[in-house]
Amino acid sequence: MFLRHAVADVCQIAIRCRIVILSVCRPTVGFIERRFSSKMSSMKFAISLVCPEGNHDPIKLPHRELVYVGRSPDTRIVDPRCSRKQLQLTADLNSGDVQAVQLGQNSSALDGIEMIKDKVYTMKPTSTLHVLTGCFPQKLDVKKLKESDDKKHRHKSASDVETTNHERSKHRSSSSGSTPKSSGTSSLKSSGYGSSSNSSLSGSKSKSSSTDSSSKSSNKRPSSGEINNSAAKKPKLNGDGHSGRKSSSKDFAENDDDSEHMKDVAAKLQLLKSSAKNKKTPTKSSTSSHRELKAPENPAKQETSTTKNGPVSKGPAPESRWDQYDTLYVFTAKGLESRRKVAAFDIDGTIITTQSGKVFPTHPGDWRLVYYKDIPKKLKKLHEEGYKVVFITNQMGVSRGKTNIADLKSKFIDLVDDIGIPIQILVSTKSGLYRKPCPGMWNFLTEKLNGGIEVELSQSFYVGDAAGRPKDWAPKKKKDFSCSDRLFALNIGIEFKTPEEYFLGYPSTKYSMPEFDPRKISPKTQLLDPADARLTSGSMEVILLAGFPASGKSFFAKKYLEPKGYVVVNRDTLKTWQKCVALCKDSLKKGKSVVVDNTNPDVESRARYIQAASASGAPCRCFVFTTSFEHAKHNERFREIIDKTHDAINDMIMNSFKKKYVLPEKKEGFSEVVKVNFVPKFKDPKLEELYRKFLLEK
Missing domain, CATH: 2.60.200.20 (Tumour Suppressor Smad4)
Known part of the structure; x- marks a missing residue:
């Protein structure tokens, strides 16, 4: 009995001491909470x-x-x-x-x-x-x-917080609902508000029941659902998130209002410490958030075995993945094998079309198989026959900001899943070497993505809908938007078929090829016409060049005329025609010959230099470049591919020149009009080989 009374007295003393400490600390606690509240109210x-x-x-x-x-x-x-x-x-x-x-x-x-x-x-x-x-x-x-949202938590006093906590405790004790168990997805490091029961401080019976509740969990300890429900009803620290601290049995043993209050303050202090630490701790630099995966220079050859369908890789792709090589994206499906025979297909208009019936998809899910019965069946048969099935597609909309690459990737993954065989997809997102009909994607596929196995061109083929077919090539059929797929296969040297020919068995139909054929350009062509025309003159003169952009004027001026002492006048350098004319006049005054390296499309622009030459007593000859509009566009695309620093000339400028261009005539005041033919000269055989490929879609 004596021992029982002694224990009770000690407990009473401890409670009184605790209350005194809390009353002394309340002003400090209020200050901290006001600082915390002010901090949280500043969130934007x-x-x-x-x-x-x-x-x-x-x-x-x-x-x-x-x-x-x-x-x-x-x-x-x-x-x-x-x-x-x-x-x-x-x-x-x-x-x-x-x-x-x-x-x-x-x-x-x-x-x-x-x-x-x-x-x-x-x-x-x-x-x-x-x-x-x-x-x-x-x-x-x-x-x-x-x-108005910020002010909700601004400048709360300690008593306000205590009252709020007291009301919150009552609400928790009266609530009996439950919420689903939370996962570890949002696991946060800082401490938050703990859960507690709402027992009174007074009376030894209450104290003993509280002690019992901590030791006899089977009677008093809340279930996990109740814990989460209690935590869910806690106020959020910043109006946005939750503390994420796991509740312990100690939280439920603490059952008085002051304990609840102190735990709330401790949580806030812990959060402030964590925030201060985060500010002081330097993080890794995030200036470069992009990684471009480089293709291996010498890819290791995969082990192969010989089957009735030819050699295949012994090591199929262990998992599906996307890789990026400059502007080229590559998807490799799990189980894909490197093979000698390749069956390649375009995607839009060949494998899929829009569900909505519009030319371009209205959302990422706006697609369906063109021939939903024939395509999976045919592609699975190809896979079984030892072909590597590859999709090769142009997606310029990515670089233009009209197509989201993430949505495109997700759509193509769904497409491969629907077909049901491992497929490799190459996606060109910008103009250049990888854009069809340029053979860049095919070369990359055969050199870097086929495990060192050489592709047999005679057994491979390509299927695409951009085949250069005219309007009504079949009843009520539209004209093909381009000829890029047919030219792509032609550049590679493999068989080409349209989707209708391959999937439906249609007979081949008529089609149109581009006006300019780069294969027919000959290095043996005569440079000047007439053949007896002089390239340079022994006396002072003005040579005015005229022709399409990218027709070879600048190359001609620098190679043949500048070394002979001719002053090159170029608007790309001087920016205005007034400065060009001024330089021409100044050079003539110094007794130097001049070559005007501009497009000079019309009579008015050419007359300025004829007058300057006449005023100096010098003759003016006109060198007209015979390069056609289509040929000039081919040259421009070639420069764009091989020279990354080249400022591309867009189609609008080319078309504008075409409309304004008036063929120069001698009656304008020229002493002679000489035609200049395009004669290609290459030091690198690989560049010459590329130049002789079809580089334009139409």
Whole structure:
């Protein structure tokens, strides 16, 4: 009995001491909470992670707290390749930016570019994050907070907080609902509000029941559903996220209002410490968030075995993946093998068309197989016969901002899944070497993506709908938009078929080839016409060049005339025709001959230099370049491919010149009109080989 009374007295003393300490600390606590409240009121944004495909509910991102995204009920991702902590996200609710770090072994992607493991990337509101490359897209939902929202948590006193906590405790104790168990997707490092019961401080009976509840969990300990329900009803620290701290049995043993109050303050202090630490700790540089995967210079040859269908790779692709090589994107399906025979297909208009019936898809899901019965059947048969099935497509809309590369990747993955065989897809996203009809994608496929196995051209073929067919090539059929697919196969040297010929057995039909054929250009062509025309003169003169952009004028002036002492007048350098005329006059005054290296399309522009020559007593000859409009466009495309520094001349400029161009005549005041033929000269045989390919779609 004596021992029981002694224990009771000690407990009473401890309670009184605790109350005194709390009363002394209350002013400090109030100050801290006011600082905390003021800090939280300064947040400018509310940020959530959302799935554009609607696969999961928004995942809120708290301020400067770590959130892990991966395989979990929150994201509804069940793919075993995806780690539970695949990505780590940290949101800044002041700037609206989110830092993303890949933690998982398999690659994630930001804006279509594969991420480097453990490297910090900055995710903008417009960014698209794929949890696995090409799969599970995520976007940021960034909302700007209104000033009225900020004021909700501004300048609360300690007594206000205590009252709020007391009311919240009553509400929790009276609530009996439950919520689904939360996952580890949003696992946050900072501490939050703990859960507690609402027992009174007074009376030894209450104390003993509280003690019993901590030791006899079978009677008093809340279930996991109740824990989550209690946590769900806690106020959010920043109006956006939750604390994420796991509740312990100690939280439920603490059952008085002051304990609840102190735990809330401790949580806030912990958050402030965490925020300060994050600010002081330097993060990895995120200036370069793009990684371009380089193709191996000398790809290792895969082991092969001989079958009735020819040699095939012994090592099929272990997993599906997307890779990027400059402006070329490559998808390799799991199980794909390198083979000697290749069956290649265009995609749009050949394998798929729009579900809506419009020329261009209205959304990523607006597609269907052109021949839903024949295509899977035929492609599966090709695979069984030892062909490597490859899709090769131009997608210029990506570089022009009209097509989202992430949506395109997702669509193509769905397409491969629907067909049901391993397929490789090459996607050209910009003009240049990889754009059909240029053979760049095919060369890359055979040299870098086929495991060192040489492709047999005589047994390979290409199918595409851009075949140069005129209107009504079949009843009520439109004219083909270009001839790029037919020219692509011609450049490679493989058999070509249209989708109707290959899938439906249609007979071959008429088609038109481009007016300019680069294969017919001869290096033996006579340079000047007439043949006896002089290239240069022994006396002072003006030579005016006229012809399409990219017809060879600048090359001619620098190779043949500038070395002979002619002053080159060029508007690309001087910017205005007035400066060009001034330089021409000044050079003539010094007794120097001049070559005017401009397009000079009309009589008016040419008359300026004829007058300048006449005023100096010098003759003016006109050298007219015979390069056709189509030939000039071919030259321009060739320069664009081989010279990355070249400022491309767009079609609008070429077409504008074509409309204004008036063929020069001697009666304009020229002493002679000489025709200049295009004679190609190449030091590199590979460049000459490329030049003689069809480079234009039409």
